[in-house]
Amino acid sequence: xxxxxxxxxxxxxxxxxxxxxxxxxxxxxxxxxxxxxxxxxxxxxxxxxxxxxxxxxxxxxxxxxxxxxxxxxxxxxxxxxxxxxxxxxxxxxxxxxxxxxxxxxxxxxxxxxxxxxxxxxxxxxxxxxxxxxxxxxxxxxxxxxxxxxxxxxxxxxxxxxxxxxxxxxxxxxxxxxxxxxxxxxxxxxxxxxxxxxxxxxxxxxxxxxxxxxxxxxxxxxxxxxxxxxxxxxxxxxxxxxxxxxxxxxxxxxxxxxxxxxxxxxxxxxxxxxxxxxxxxxxxxxxxxxxxxxxxxxxxxxxxxxxxxxxxxxxxxxxxxxxxxxxxxxxxxxxxxxxxxxxxxxxxxxxxxxxxxxxxxxxxxxxxxxxxxxxxxxxxxxxxxxxxxxxxxxxxxxxxxxxxxxxxxxxxxxxxxxxxxxxxxxxxxxxxxxxxxxxxxxxxxxxxxxxxxxxxxxxxxxxxxxxxxxxxxxxxxxxxxxxxxxxxxxxxxxxxxxxxxxxxxxxxxxxxxxxxxxxxxxxxxxxxxxxxxxxxxxxxxxxxxxxxxxxxxxxxxxxxxxxxxxxxxxxxxxxxxxxxxxxxxxxxxxxxxxxxxxxxxx
Amino acid sequence: xxxxxxxxxxxxxxxxxxxxxxxxxxxxxxxxxxxxxxxxxxxxxxxxxxxxxxxxxxxxxxxxxxxxxxxxxxxxxxxxxxxxxxxxxxxxxxxxxxxxxxxxxxxxxxxxxxxxxxxxxxxxxxxxxxxxxxxxxxxxxxxxxxxx
Numbered sequence: 001x002x003x004x005x006x007x008x009x010x011x012x013x014x015x016x017x018x019x020x021x022x023x024x025x026x027x028x029x030x031x032x033x034x035x036x037x038x039x040x041x042x043x044x045x046x047x048x049x050x051x052x053x054x055x056x057x058x059x060x061x062x063x064x065x066x067x068x069x070x071x072x073x074x075x076x077x078x079x080x081x082x083x084x085x086x087x088x089x090x091x092x093x094x095x096x097x098x099x100x101x102x103x104x105x106x107x108x109x110x111x112x113x114x115x116x117x118x119x120x121x122x123x124x125x126x127x128x129x130x131x132x133x134x135x136x137x138x139x140x141x142x143x144x145x146x147x148x149x150x151x152x153x154x155x156x157x158x159x160x161x162x163x164x165x166x167x168x169x170x171x172x173x174x175x176x177x178x179x180x181x182x183x184x185x186x187x188x189x190x191x192x193x194x195x196x197x198x199x200x201x202x203x204x205x206x207x208x209x210x211x212x213x214x215x216x217x218x219x220x221x222x223x224x225x226x227x228x229x230x231x232x233x234x235x236x237x238x239x240x241x242x243x244x245x246x247x248x249x250x251x252x253x254x255x256x257x258x259x260x261x262x263x264x265x266x267x268x269x270x271x272x273x274x275x276x277x278x279x280x281x282x283x284x285x286x287x288x289x290x291x292x293x294x295x296x297x298x299x300x301x302x303x304x305x306x307x308x309x310x311x312x313x314x315x316x317x318x319x320x321x322x323x324x325x326x327x328x329x330x331x332x333x334x335x336x337x338x339x340x341x342x343x344x345x346x347x348x349x350x351x352x353x354x355x356x357x358x359x360x361x362x363x364x365x366x367x368x369x370x371x372x373x374x375x376x377x378x379x380x381x382x383x384x385x386x387x388x389x390x391x392x393x394x395x396x397x398x399x400x401x402x403x404x405x406x407x408x409x410x411x412x413x414x415x416x417x418x419x420x421x422x423x424x425x426x427x428x429x430x431x432x433x434x435x436x437x438x439x440x441x442x443x444x445x446x447x448x449x450x451x452x453x454x455x456x457x458x459x460x461x462x463x464x465x466x467x468x469x470x471x472x473x474x475x476x477x478x479x480x481x482x483x484x485x486x487x488x489x490x491x492x493x494x495x496x497x498x499x500x501x502x503x504x505x506x507x508x509x510x511x512x513x514x515x516x517x518x519x520x521x522x523x524x525x526x527x528x529x530x531x532x533x534x535x536x537x538x539x540x541x542x543x544x545x546x547x548x549x550x551x552x553x554x555x556x557x558x559x560x561x562x563x564x565x566x567x568x569x570x571x572x573x574x575x576x577x578x579x580x581x582x583x584x585x586x587x588x589x590x591x592x593x594x595x596x597x598x599x600x601x
Numbered sequence: 602x603x604x605x606x607x608x609x610x611x612x613x614x615x616x617x618x619x620x621x622x623x624x625x626x627x628x629x630x631x632x633x634x635x636x637x638x639x640x641x642x643x644x645x646x647x648x649x650x651x652x653x654x655x656x657x658x659x660x661x662x663x664x665x666x667x668x669x670x671x672x673x674x675x676x677x678x679x680x681x682x683x684x685x686x687x688x689x690x691x692x693x694x695x696x697x698x699x700x701x702x703x704x705x706x707x708x709x710x711x712x713x714x715x716x717x718x719x720x721x722x723x724x725x726x727x728x729x730x731x732x733x734x735x736x737x738x739x740x741x742x743x744x745x746x747x748x749x
Contacts, residue, residue: 381656384683384705385612392618395710400625416614 016046023055032063043075050079050087057094066102069094070110074117077131081124088130095134104138105149111135112181139181151179152186159190162202169206176210184214192219196226205236217243221252228256234268241274250281267298269305276312285574286523286586288316293520296325303332375544378556382427386420393417433487433561441593444482445475446522450513453489460497465506472515476522480569480593488565492526492585495558499530499583521571521588529582533575541575569593604649604721605629609639609665611657615704619652622714628721636660640668648676649721650699655682655689663689666696677720681713 019042026035036059043052057072073094081087099107115135118128147153155175158168175183191207194200204227211220224240227233237256244250257263264275264287272295279288292312299305306329313321393416397409447470454461454468461468478485493511500509514525533541542563544556566573570593576584606623610616611634620630631648633639635658639651651669655662662680669678678698683705690701700716724732 380705381683385615387706388683388704388708389612389614389618391706391708392615392622392710396618396622399711420614 012046016042016049016051019045020051020055027059027062032059035059036063048080050076050081053079054090054094061094061097066098066106067110069098070114074114074121077114077118077127078121078123081127084124084126084130088127088134091131092134099138107138108182109179111138112179115139116178116180136181149182151175152182156186156190159186159200159203161199165202165206168203172206172210176213180214183210184216187211188219192223196230198230201227201231205233205239208236208239212239212243217247225252225256228260232260232263234266234271237263237266238268238270238274241271241278245274245277245281248281250278253278267294269295269299269302272298273308280316283577286588292318292321296321300328301332303329306332378544379427379431383424386423390417390420393420430557431561433484433565440481440483441479442482443477443479444485446478446485446524446589447472447474447476447515449482449485450489450515453486453493457490457493457497461493461511464497464501464509466497466500466509466511468511468513470513470515472517474517476515476517478522478589478591478593480589484565484569485589488562488587491558491562491565492587495562496526496528496530496583498558499528499532502531503529503582518591521590524587524589525576525584526587527576527579527582527584531582532580533583542573602627602629603718605631605647606650606652606717606721607639607642607648608632608652609634609636609657609662610652610654611635612654618710619713622710623717626714626718628714628717634658636662636665636668639665640672643669643672647673650677650679650717652679652681652717655680661689663692663696666693666698670696679716679720683708 019038023035023038023042026032026038036056039052039056039059043056046052053072053076057069057076060066060068060072073091077091098110102110112135115132118131147156152175155168155171158164158171172183187207187210191204196204204223208220208223208227211217211223220243221240224236224243227236228240240256241253244253263271266272266275272291275291276288276295279285279291292309295305295309295312299309306325310322310325310329313319313325393413397413401409450470454470496511500511503509508529510529512525512527514527516523516525542559544560563573566587566589569589571587571589573585573587576586603626606628608616608620608623608630610619610632616632616634620632623630631642633642637660639653642648653662653665653669657665660668662682666678666680669676674697679700679702680693680698681702681704683703693701699720702713702716
């Protein structure tokens with residue numbers, strides 16, 4: 001009677017010990033065959049214990065059956081480790097013994113198989129990583145000669161020409177599954193370093209995607225960059241962008257684009273898709289918006305692309321664009337309607353969009369509260385000064401007049417008080433662009449308006465030796481509120497003059513205004529060579545009463561007013577952070593102002 | 602003249618009214634419009650009291666006070682402003698201020714003047730007489746009396 005048969009009566013722990021003792025006795029007696037049998041049984045009895053898998057590996061090793069040893073080790077590695085370090089050390093000890101006895105090529109082959117087995121299993125992720133580190137030197141052995149291996153010899157032949165591309169991909173898929181690491185070695189040797197010629201273009205491009213799959217990003221980038229330097233192809237360009245996005249480093253793309261700037265104008269969706277991420281990473285809002293609008297225009301009827309575009313809009317919190325896109329998506333979906341599923345999908349998406357919109361409005365609300373608080377503090381301070389003056393004046397003269405009252409002194413008081421009320425009025429006037437709701441809409445020439453504003457500020461510009469250049473020869477007509485546009489330009493001019501004054505130099509002071517007429521929007525690039533805006537102030541400069549100037553030298557309302565004027569007109573203003581010779585604002589104004597749409601916001 | 606006050610205030614009309622009011626009460630006033638001038642004046646001579654606005658061009662009030670305290674640890678300082686900023690207030694208290702006076706809607710010229718007077722001269726004439734009267738006879742020996 002063996003112990004195994006009685007094990008049901010005794011607890012597992014002591015049973016395991018008894019079984020392993022019995023196996024050991026058989027081993028010591030030289031009865032390896034019986035020991036192996038018993039060990040196999042034990043493995044089935046204790047399926048979640050790794051002890052018997054490792055004993056079995058040792059038994060196979062003792063019998064010089066190395067392939068079986070590897071399989072047993074594979075079984076062992078799939079088990080749950082108690083202590084990771086000891087678990088891996090147990091394996092390493094056995095693997096070292098195998099290294100001593102096996103020829104390199106055999107070892108490499110078995111190591112690779114083991115690697116693929118554990119990769120596919122549910123083994124502990126950390127264990128897999130450490131075991132791979134142990135196996136790697138053998139898998140990519142320098143002694144491995146693929147030409148001599150029958151599996152690879154024909155594959156290497158196929159690599160030479162695109163003619164048998166289909167056969168190449170078929171074999172590649174098999175090798176990738178069974179000899180991943182050796183495959184990589186072969187590619188390194190035969191593809192990575194060769195010259196890029198048109199007869200192997202398809203294979204080379206395909207190999208870049210294999211490298212990408214293997215997460216060998218450097219090699220993939222090398223391959224793609226070389227391919228693109230010979231000929232620009234959308235597939236390769238797209239892959240290059242995608243890899244750079246994955247590794248969060250766009251250096252290679254930058255390099256490529258500097259040589260091929262025209263790619264930015266490419267209309268292939270896959271490229272446009274990558275360009276969105278690229279410009280997001282580059283923090284280039286203008287280009288980002290441009291790309292998104294190209295996608296929207298060029299693929300107006302393509303449902304999957306529109307869905308992708310919508311996800312982009314969600315990602316960038318562009319709620320208006322989402323709202324604009326939704327009816328189109330819905331109408332296309334209805335045409336192709338697939339019953340219930342579509343409706344459900346639609347419902348859940350609407351839900352997501354509304355959640356995002358809600359979150360956004362909460363965030364905006366918070367921002368608004370802060371802005372209101374800043375505004376109130378600022379206004380109360382600005383009003384505090386004239387109020388103090390009025391009170392002091394009245395209080396002073398009231399006491400004085402108790403004794404003697406003259407006409408002169410009374411007039412002095414009246415004048416003083418009137419002056420102070422004018423000061424209060426001036427503050428209200430300054431804030432009026434924010435509060436006035438009248439929208440006088442008309443068609444006007446934007447260039448003409450800018451020129452008139454510059455003319456009005458001429459005395460101040462001349463005082464500070466500032467030269468203004470307006471770079472646009474043809475009129476740019478816009479339909480909108482021309483008065484608000486005037487206020488916008490005046491505020492920008494005053495802001496620029498102050499920035500230049502602060503720079504405190506009298507030579508080469510300049511303001512450059514460039515207007516770009518687009519299909520839907522007009523972009524104004526407004527630059528000055530004043531003190532500039534530190535990056536950290538990029539967003540706060542539009543806050544009310546934000547000013548870097550000394551108190552009394554600027555109340556910090558100019559850019560806040562500009563921002564609000566644009567908001568009410570459906571436009572936008574951003575700081576061009578790439579501009580370092582002073583400050584540059586990029587303003588976009590819609591060419592046709594849709595009052596109904598804007599007032600709904 | 603019951604004392605010399607330095608008024609640090611950038612707002613012309615406010616300063617003008619306060620200066621005249623203080624002078625009408627026999628207080629000498631030196632008016633400066635920014636922190637730099639205030640510190641220069643501090644180095645030149647002694648003041649009995651400083652009236653300091655907190656919102657000033659270039660140097661802010663608290664920075665000016667820091668400078669003042671380096672020159673004179675004991676001079677009385679009144680800060681007055683229509684702008685409250687708790688972190689700054691804490692700094693001011695630590696540097697040492699005698700009074701805090703609000704401007705703006707609460708501004709009261711003669712209350713301000715009275716505050717200044719009370720700091721310059723803590724006792725009224727009656728209080729002084731009473732105080733002197735409470736001293737025992739012969740507490741002060743008048744050397745001239747012996748000569749007569």
